[in-house]
Amino acid sequence: MYKKIILFFIIFLGITCVASKQEEMFLTANNLYKNKEYKKALDLYKKIEKPGPVTYYNMGNCEYNMGNYVSAIVAWSRAKKGSSWSKRQDINYNIIIAHDKLGSSYEVTFWQEIKEFVCSYSLFFWQVLFLLFWFLFFAFLMFLKKEQNLRMLWLFLALSGGFIFAGTLLIKYQSIQYKIAIVIQAGSLFAGPNEKYHQIGNLSVADEVIVQKSDKNWYKIDRNGVVGWVNANQVEVI
Amino acid sequence: MVKKVGKYIAIFCLLASSLKINCVDVTLQVKSTDGADLEQAAVGKPFVVEVLVKDTSSTKKPEVKGLDGFHIGQTGLQIQTINGKTSIAYTFNVRVDKPGVYKVGPAIIKEQGKEYKSEKVKLEVAQEQILDPDTIEQPLEQKVFFELASDKKDVVVGEKINCRFRFYYLDKEDIKLKGVVPSRAKELRETEKKGAYEGKQKINDKAYNYIEYRWSCFPKSAGIITLPAYRAEFSVPVTHSTGFPRSSGQAGQGFFGAFSSFFGRSYNREYIDSNALTFNVQPLPQYDGIVNSVGQFNSFEASVDRAAATQGDGIVYTIEIEGDCDLDSLDFAKIIGMPEQLKYYDSKQYVLDNSAKEGMKKKRFEFIVQALESGDWTIPEQRFTYFDTKKREYKTLKTDAIKLKILKGTSKPFVPKSKKDLDNEGAQVLDNTRDKIIGIQTYGQWYSTNQREISFWFFLLLMLVPLVPWGVAFGKSVKRKIRERYAPHMIKKYAFKTALKDLSCAKKKNDFAKIYSIFIALFAQRFELSESIITQDDIIKILQEKGFSQEDINNWENFVSKISSFVFSEKGVVEKFDKDTFEQAMYWVNKFKEKF
Numbered sequence: 001m002y003k004k005i006i007l008f009f010i011i012f013l014g015i016t017c018v019a020s021k022q023e024e025m026f027l028t029a030n031n032l033y034k035n036k037e038y039k040k041a042l043d044l045y046k047k048i049e050k051p052g053p054v055t056y057y058n059m060g061n062c063e064y065n066m067g068n069y070v071s072a073i074v075a076w077s078r079a080k081k082g083s084s085w086s087k088r089q090d091i092n093y094n095i096i097i098a099h100d101k102l103g104s105s106y107e108v109t110f111w112q113e114i115k116e117f118v119c120s121y122s123l124f125f126w127q128v129l130f131l132l133f134w135f136l137f138f139a140f141l142m143f144l145k146k147e148q149n150l151r152m153l154w155l156f157l158a159l160s161g162g163f164i165f166a167g168t169l170l171i172k173y174q175s176i177q178y179k180i181a182i183v184i185q186a187g188s189l190f191a192g193p194n195e196k197y198h199q200i201g202n203l204s205v206a207d208e209v210i211v212q213k214s215d216k217n218w219y220k221i222d223r224n225g226v227v228g229w230v231n232a233n234q235v236e237v238i
Numbered sequence: 239m240v241k242k243v244g245k246y247i248a249i250f251c252l253l254a255s256s257l258k259i260n261c262v263d264v265t266l267q268v269k270s271t272d273g274a275d276l277e278q279a280a281v282g283k284p285f286v287v288e289v290l291v292k293d294t295s296s297t298k299k300p301e302v303k304g305l306d307g308f309h310i311g312q313t314g315l316q317i318q319t320i321n322g323k324t325s326i327a328y329t330f331n332v333r334v335d336k337p338g339v340y341k342v343g344p345a346i347i348k349e350q351g352k353e354y355k356s357e358k359v360k361l362e363v364a365q366e367q368i369l370d371p372d373t374i375e376q377p378l379e380q381k382v383f384f385e386l387a388s389d390k391k392d393v394v395v396g397e398k399i400n401c402r403f404r405f406y407y408l409d410k411e412d413i414k415l416k417g418v419v420p421s422r423a424k425e426l427r428e429t430e431k432k433g434a435y436e437g438k439q440k441i442n443d444k445a446y447n448y449i450e451y452r453w454s455c456f457p458k459s460a461g462i463i464t465l466p467a468y469r470a471e472f473s474v475p476v477t478h479s480t481g482f483p484r485s486s487g488q489a490g491q492g493f494f495g496a497f498s499s500f501f502g503r504s505y506n507r508e509y510i511d512s513n514a515l516t517f518n519v520q521p522l523p524q525y526d527g528i529v530n531s532v533g534q535f536n537s538f539e540a541s542v543d544r545a546a547a548t549q550g551d552g553i554v555y556t557i558e559i560e561g562d563c564d565l566d567s568l569d570f571a572k573i574i575g576m577p578e579q580l581k582y583y584d585s586k587q588y589v590l591d592n593s594a595k596e597g598m599k600k601k602r603f604e605f606i607v608q609a610l611e612s613g614d615w616t617i618p619e620q621r622f623t624y625f626d627t628k629k630r631e632y633k634t635l636k637t638d639a640i641k642l643k644i645l646k647g648t649s650k651p652f653v654p655k656s657k658k659d660l661d662n663e664g665a666q667v668l669d670n671t672r673d674k675i676i677g678i679q680t681y682g683q684w685y686s687t688n689q690r691e692i693s694f695w696f697f698l699l700l701m702l703v704p705l706v707p708w709g710v711a712f713g714k715s716v717k718r719k720i721r722e723r724y725a726p727h728m729i730k731k732y733a734f735k736t737a738l739k740d741l742s743c744a745k746k747k748n749d750f751a752k753i754y755s756i757f758i759a760l761f762a763q764r765f766e767l768s769e770s771i772i773t774q775d776d777i778i779k780i781l782q783e784k785g786f787s788q789e790d791i792n793n794w795e796n797f798v799s800k801i802s803s804f805v806f807s808e809k810g811v812v813e814k815f816d817k818d819t820f821e822q823a824m825y826w827v828n829k830f831k832e833k834f
Contacts, residue, residue, distance in 0.1 A: 023684070033678055051685070051686060052683040054683055061675060082687075093676060122690065127697055128692075134701055196420075198417055198418050199420075
């Protein structure tokens with residue numbers, strides 16, 4: 001009995017030690033960044049085993065200050081996963097500046113803002129919210145059976161709410177289903193997964209594309225409605 | 239004796255056959271892509287070098303001499319075994335980009351320590367005679383053909399060559415172009431292909447449709463440059479006869495062949511090679527000085543957005559050139575003769591497609607000029623020297639000199655940091671805060687956690703939960719409504735069934751008294767009357783209406799009087815009566831059922 005307790009204690013201690021070591025790395029890297037030792041800070045951030053959004057964000061800052069704007073955009077894009085909405089806006093601000101440096105433009109449209117807002121919350125959150133609404137909706141229907149007045153108004157409100165929640169859930173599912181990639185090397189877009197295929201367009205550095213599928217060393221991507229194939233070495237999947 | 243002779247003969251045959259097995263035959267052939275023998279190949283067009291190895295046991299690739307200088311593409315291998323003998327055909331898809339006479343081979347294969355060689359094959363490679371669709375005299379057999387064409391063959395270095403390829407296919411044929419595999423020549427710079435342009439052309443009284451793509455090429459060096467053949471992939475409906483000409487590579491109809499027509503239309507993927515293009519590129523004639531471009535030019539102008547500015551302010555100096563040339567590569571890096579007191583920076587350059595003249599485009603180069611000292615300054619004329627491809631001579635265009643008046647100012651000189659910022663209208667001084675990113679985060683979720691989520695199917699199941707009580711309640715109300723609506727009808731419909739069922743129950747219990755009430759209920763349900771008011775007279779009236787004879791009615795009356803007496807008699811008396819009463823009752827129920 002005692003042996004089991006001691007074993008459990010040792011394992012627990014081990015886990016906490018590992019966790020604290022990782023945190024120490026994070027804090028040390030922060031200090032290095034503040035002292036403008038960006039390369040060392042970046043190397044330390046990369047050593048963190050399971051980096052979260054804050055780590056990716058700081059990595060992006062390090063890359064930016066080292067002049068690697070494309071790598072910074074990639075790291076910041078990764079940082080968006082799991083970040084709150086306000087933090088996403090900060091990340092977008094940084095990305096816009098990095099694009100300026102590269103001579104390209106990056107716009108956050110109204111639709112993108114909505115998507116950012118939805119994605120800033122977890123899927124579990126939206127699922128629970130939707131289910132809550134769903135149960136309340138049926139409870140409402142029972143209430144409406146008895147209350148004749150304002151029936152249409154309540155029904156309208158309930159259905160509108162239903163559409164909004166269903167819409168946000170769909171947006172969230174879609175964001176999980178499709179991977180985003182950043183173009184790290186300018187090149188051509190081909191009609192098939194081989195350079196011998198017809199060239200159908202060009203890709204500029206730091207372009208954001210949606211990855212539809214992969215075939216060996218090629219990705220099928222969608223760039224603003226133009227679908228084609230690009231070599232995997234030219235893009236970085238977020 | 240006979241046995242000995244037979245043994246020696248058998249051994250001799252074995253030896254002879256083993257010798258035969260070890261005799262490998264190697265043949266080298268040159269063929270076109272559709273399998274026909276070839277004596278002369280076209281420059282830049284693929285053909286096949288086939289090495290056939292018979293009676294071999296090794297699948298090691300043969301070494302083929304004489305293929306240096308050939309562009310080798312796909313290689314293939316086909317193995318055939320007949321009567322235990324294996325033959326392997328090795329194919330090499332090759333291409334030659336320069337005309338001449340070549341010796342291909344020998345093909346050498348090593349097997350079991352021995353070397354087997356094929357013969358050498360002499361091959362002549364010459365320029366292909368391009369079939370000009372407009373001048374063909376003989377009727378064409380082909381359903382498709384693929385043409386690569388250019389507007390010029392003899393050019394100078396840097397001169398624009400307009401190229402196009404056209405895929406022709408017979409009108410009313412269900413042929414679809416699936417894709418084009420382009421080839422490249424490293425000595426040519428090519429622009430992006432524009433298309434597809436569709437059109438129709440009549441060739442020898444046959445209507446052809448075509449799909450066309452256009453682009454431009456610019457040779458980078460002098461010499462004979464070959465743009466190799468393009469390959470078009472297309473789909474063609476499967477035909478049972480070999481009606482499709484063998485001018486293109488054929489994938490074969492496959493195992494199902496003729497049966498495929500039963501399953502709807504099926505298609506074969508085929509390919510066809512175009513001709514190659516050869517350009518004779520001459521070097522530019524000698525010129526003492528800088529040559530900016532090759533082509534034809536219409537205008538070369540310079541302008542400023544304002545002629546007067548304060549010291550330190552930026553002035554946009556624009557040089558615009560209009561011409562038909564390699565505009566993408568055209569660059570104007572330096573402003574010649576700029577006074578020292580005027581500093582200039584590269585801003586941007588872009589191409590405009592709004593030229594009034596056909597084929598011409600404009601390119602603009604913008605510079606930011608900053609005067610470090612006040613005074614009157616002049617940006618001198620700029621020169622642009624080019625080789626006119628029409629007149630075949632050098633020409634020079636000049637801009638006007640531009641005078642600037644710089645006033646004394648107190649503003650500090652700025653250094654442009656970003657081209658993007660200068661695109662904004664009215665922006666004279668950069669907003670430096672835009673360069674600063676938001677700083678790092680020192681707290682928050684620096685490690686990743688597993689995101690919780692409800693699995694999709696479980697989520698759907700949860701969504702169905704509130705629907706269940708609703709569904710049940712809804713189902714119940716529907717059932718109740720149906721019952722209410724159809725109850726009288728159901729009662730009437732099942733009256734006889736109910737009566738028979740009640741009779742059998744009564745029989746089991748020996749409940750003679752119940753018989754009378756069963757018949758009352760039967761008539762009440764069947765004729766939708768109330769049980770409390772129905773009388774014998776009503777029943778007899780009904781029987782008369784339904785066509786019962788008087789005898790039947792009398793028998794019925796006797797039966798009724800008998801069963802009605804059961805209702806009031808004591809139990810012991812009832813038992814005295816025969817048990818056939820129930821059978822009689824059932825008889826009457828069935829009789830009524832027939833009549834009613």
